[in-house]
Amino acid sequence: MKHIGCALVFAAAVWQAGMAWGQEVRAITEDGKQVILRADGTWSYAKLSQRDHTKPQLAYIGKRGTFALDLVPGKWRRMQVDLNSDAEVAYRHVDGDVYGQVVAERIEIPILALKTIVVRNMRQAAEDARLAQEEKRTVNGKEVLCITVDATVDGIPLTYHCYLLSGKEGTFQVMTWTGRNIFEEVKPTMEEFLNGFRVSEKKE
Numbered sequence: 124m125k126h127i128g129c130a131l132v133f134a135a136a137v138w139q140a141g142m143a144w145g146q147e148v149r150a151i152t153e154d155g156k157q158v159i160l161r162a163d164g165t166w167s168y169a170k171l172s173q174r175d176h177t178k179p180q181l182a183y184i185g186k187r188g189t190f191a192l193d194l195v196p197g198k199w200r201r202m203q204v205d206l207n208s209d210a211e212v213a214y215r216h217v218d219g220d221v222y223g224q225v226v227a228e229r230i231e232i233p234i235l236a237l238k239t240i241v242v243r244n245m246r247q248a249a250e251d252a253r254l255a256q257e258e259k260r261t262v263n264g265k266e267v268l269c270i271t272v273d274a275t276v277d278g279i280p281l282t283y284h285c286y287l288l289s290g291k292e293g294t295f296q297v298m299t300w301t302g303r304n305i306f307e308e309v310k311p312t313m314e315e316f317l318n319g320f321r322v323s324e325k326k327e
Contacts, residue, residue: 179319183212185227189292193319221309223316226296232289234268241287241296242272249274263321273303282306284313292322
């Protein structure tokens, strides 16, 4: 029961705002579950329809409000980000073996330069890092560069599947990774995470 209280801490501000109006408020816990917060201070898990179980919901909003992540409730668990990591937020799929994270920076970087930086940084961690595939895609109204990189980290063969994009809102690396031997099998799960990323455009 202890973890339930921790998972609900982030929803306190939303709850207080809703209570001022005497309304029920829906919120999402860190592990992607929907809860209903009531004016009398009680809460309960929201009942999801079969469709809701497979429909992505807002799971995370970037610290500067420049991006958001929409994930299927209950499928991804938020992880603690390593202090030495550049990632703002990281997740692990509930079935294990698939990880995802977002690196967000304020500076706009030309996309080809960004690709070079990302691959170079990977080679610093894994000398055999190899760009296996790249293609341009349009995701949630934004053009992204999709790259796939094979690398051996600490003796473990991994495959990184990433979206790179940059513009006036900043530069974003949306990264997923898994074991190289199961990449083709879990690729749809990785792209589920990648496609849940969307940029929140700055207002002029």
